Amino acid sequence: MNQIAVDFGGTNVKIGYVREGRIVAFGSIPAHSALGLLPRMKEVERVIRELGRNGSIPLEACGGIGIALPGVVDTKARKLLAIHEKYADAYGFPFEEWAAEAFSLPLVMENDARAALIGETSWGSARGERDAVLVIFGTGIGTAAMIDGKVLRGKHGQAGILGGHFSVASRGPVCNCGNTGCVEELASHRTLLVRAREEEGFSSSPLAALPDWGYAELIRSWREGDPFAKKFVERLTEYWSAGIVNLIHAYDPETVIVSGGLMKSADVLLPLLRDAVMDKVWKAWGSVRFTVAADPESSVLLGLARLSEDAVTNRGMKEDERI
Numbered sequence: 001m002n003q004i005a006v007d008f009g010g011t012n013v014k015i016g017y018v019r020e021g022r023i024v025a026f027g028s029i030p031a032h033s034a035l036g037l038l039p040r041m042k043e044v045e046r047v048i049r050e051l052g053r054n055g056s057i058p059l060e061a062c063g064g065i066g067i068a069l070p071g072v073v074d075t076k077a078r079k080l081l082a083i084h085e086k087y088a089d090a091y092g093f094p095f096e097e098w099a100a101e102a103f104s105l106p107l108v109m110e111n112d113a114r115a116a117l118i119g120e121t122s123w124g125s126a127r128g129e130r131d132a133v134l135v136i137f138g139t140g141i142g143t144a145a146m147i148d149g150k151v152l153r154g155k156h157g158q159a160g161i162l163g164g165h166f167s168v169a170s171r172g173p174v175c176n177c178g179n180t181g182c183v184e185e186l187a188s189h190r191t192l193l194v195r196a197r198e199e200e201g202f203s204s205s206p207l208a209a210l211p212d213w214g215y216a217e218l219i220r221s222w223r224e225g226d227p228f229a230k231k232f233v234e235r236l237t238e239y240w241s242a243g244i245v246n247l248i249h250a251y252d253p254e255t256v257i258v259s260g261g262l263m264k265s266a267d268v269l270l271p272l273l274r275d276a277v278m279d280k281v282w283k284a285w286g287s288v289r290f291t292v293a294a295d296p297e298s299s300v301l302l303g304l305a306r307l308s309e310d311a312v313t314n315r316g317m318k319e320d321e322r323i
């Protein structure tokens, strides 16, 4: 059975047909997330139909649709509860009615990091893992946690997903969430330029001459021997590792899955990150395993497909028996 999955990212909306843990048709459109969600829904609908036609996958051969958003999602009511800046008009949008009217298919909804964790533990780099946390270093920092095979959602839908807003410096800068010293405010792609300008020696770095830059340029500059980039990466690693230590202390995983654009440089960054975490973490029981998502672009879609599949087979099953 095919499942249709839609991942509303900050930069792109990714759309896929998934069958047995494999993406069999894929499309992507620019998100223009600042303009909101409503203008994109017609386009999403068009791409879903087009992909189905091109891949000869009729809607009758699909079990359901899954939608992921970078915010707090009520998975039972299939509604968005909270989101920062992007897709602000998605509040109150009747996603379930949309899926029923446009495609006559049932809908599942999930936070994007949680969907990625389900994707990675179902079919990805942590397949079969039942106790895991996931950290996505994207524009912001997304997280999710699974304990004993069950992904954590919590009473208000926010369990596990606010790891980017763990404070690692109580007198640090104020974050867009209102908290101070969040990992995301100190060390995410979103704030990289602001934080770099506060660091000593930035003006003499080749990065200072660039109009705009991100993780990729920072790592390149470091590889090319820029002393500022080296020092700045060390500083960022302190914050990233503090965030991961907090996740480990909170959720007791066996595996930490690291994902997102930053992990394109996993060859140099993962050892740094792992050493910094292992230096500080509580490890009386042993050592947590680190793994990098093999294909970060697809993990959300795979997770949504798994949820959609389970929703089809689990109808009538008790809530606490589900993922």
Ligand SMILES: [Zn+2]
Pocket: 164, 165, 175, 176, 177, 178, 179, 182, 184, 185
């Ligand atoms: Zn925050």
